[in-house]
Amino acid sequence: MPVSPAMAEDLAAEVARLYEDAEAALLERLAKALEADIESPRWAELKLAAIGNLRAAVEDVANALQQDTDGAVRRALVGAYNRGRQAAVAELGALDIGRELVARETLPNAPAVDRLAASMTEDTRPVYARITRAVVDVYRRIVSGPAGNVLLGTMTRRQASQRALNQFAQRGITGFVDRSGRGWDMASYAEMAVRSVTARAAVEGHIDALAEIGIGLVMVSDAPLECPLCARWEGEVLTLNGTPGPQTILAKHAAPPEQPRRGLLRRRPPASPVVVHVAGSLIEARAAGLFHPNCRHSLAAYLPGVSTRPPHHxxxxxxxxxxxxxxxxxxxxxxxxxxxxxxxxxxxxxxxxxxxxxxxxxxxxxxxxxxxxxxxxxxxxxxxxx
CATH class of the missing domain: 1.20.1270 (Substrate Binding Domain Of Dnak; Chain:A; Domain 2)
Structure with missing residues (x-):
């Protein structure tokens, strides 16, 4: 059974729901804080005086989100890693090497999971650092911003506040930039990060299991509606630990020698080595965009002389x-x-x-x-x- 980022999507869903709920809660708290006493002539003064209350409420949401997320991420990573490993077992179960893999210890690789969890923590650290400041800053702008329009009589305070609040809701809590330089809102950035790290956990569980039994080559599937980032890797063979770049290698035939028939004293010699054209390394392919969020491709063990190129879709x-x-x-x-x-x-x-x-x-x-x-x-x- 090949492994793909989609294998862990449902595991990331729990974490995504936490951020969805948090973003909705922050927007609702902000709206309620602004709506209170909105008809009072002292509204702006009352709002500025209540900033401390809003800050405390937002910090409560942020702290609860971080606490809940830490446990959910760990559970998702362990589940994803195990699924990747089980995919390798299912893929090779009918072969001798597959039975060997089944017999091995199947506990998740703790260092690998710890490394991925640390990566997730580092990637989402800016989220928690920015939540309180972003909400309080927009609250201040909304309180002070509508005054001119209200004084001119062009709109009511409620209309002016709602318009400013709509603008904030339109873009979300922004300011997060990924390694590619793209800007994200808070919830989308965190959801992208957790989906990426659980996908990596599934792939690492799979390739760790393959490496344990000496399989060093994998093959990328042919997925429908592929994006330009992945197209160059479709159907290609990659090395798990080899040097980057295209190369041609001579690999041992993966099929076992034919068993002797009754009455024959000798077994047939093993099959000749197989010439394999390798497109590069898995690390190289991933760095170039393979297995990005929403990637449809999967990865399977490549057995020289046994595996065949995937069909085009x-x-x-x-x-x-x-x-x-x-x-x-x-x-x-x-x-x-x-x-x-x-x-x-x-x-x-x-x-x-x-x-x-x-x-x-x-x-x-x-x-x-x-x-x-x-x-x-x-x-x-x-x-x-x-």
Whole structure:
């Protein structure tokens, strides 16, 4: 059974839900804090005086989020690593090397899990450091910003505050930049990080199991609707520990020598070595983008002389651009759900809800027009990765 990042997606879902709930809670607390006493002529003065209360409430959400996330991430990593290892067992179970792998200790590799957990902690550290400051800063701007429009009589204080709050909900708590230089909002950044690290755990569990029994080559699947980052690696053989770059190697034939027939005294000699064309190393491929978040590819053990190249998966009528259109529609749905969570009154809540339904209808139409696409409701929730 090949291993792929999708194998651990459901394990990352628990962590993603924690961030979804936290982002919704922060937006709701901010909206309620602004709405209180909004008709009072002393509203701005009261709001500024209440900053300490808001700060304490936001810190409570952030601390609870970090505490809950630490345990959920650890559970997800152990589960993902074990799934990757079990995939190797299932893949090779019918062979002698597979039976050897089954007999080995199947506890997760503690150093590997610890390393991945530390990586996740480091990647999400900016999230917790920024939550309180970001919410309090936008609160201050909203309290002081609408004054001019209100004095001019162009809008009420409620309308001005809701507009500013909508702008905040539109972009989320921003300021997180990944290693590629892309900007993310808080929940999307954390959800992307946990999905990436659980996917890595599944792949590492798989390749660690293969390395234990001396398998040093793997093969990348051919996935439908592949992105440009992955296309060059499709169907290619990679080394687990070899040097980077294309190369041709001579590998031992993986099939066991044929057993002697009755009446024959000698076994046939083992098969001749196999010439294998290797596209590069797994580390090189991953650094170039293979197994990025939402990657559809999988990885399987490559047995020289036994494994065959994967078949190509044609997708007539559907393109990679169609998948990106689906991602864009998901972003619109999430944006309006955040606006709904940040609504200060029922009118604003209903207006945002109408746009949520509008974009959900667009999604249904888009998926119906492209049979190779599948709708993923989890990606339409607040906090889902972009």
């Amino acid at each position: 044609p997708t007539p009528g559907t393109t990679y651009e169609d998948t990106q259109r689906q991602r864009a529609i998901e972003r619109h749905i999430r944006t309006w759900k955040r606006r709904q969570a940040a609504a200060m009154d029922e009118h604003a809540r209903r207006a945002a809800g109408a746009y949520v339904r509008k974009w959900q209808a667009v999604m249904r139409k888009h998926v119906a027009a492209h049979p190779d696409l599948r709708r993923k409701p989890a990606r339409e929730q607040i906090g889902a990765a972009r």
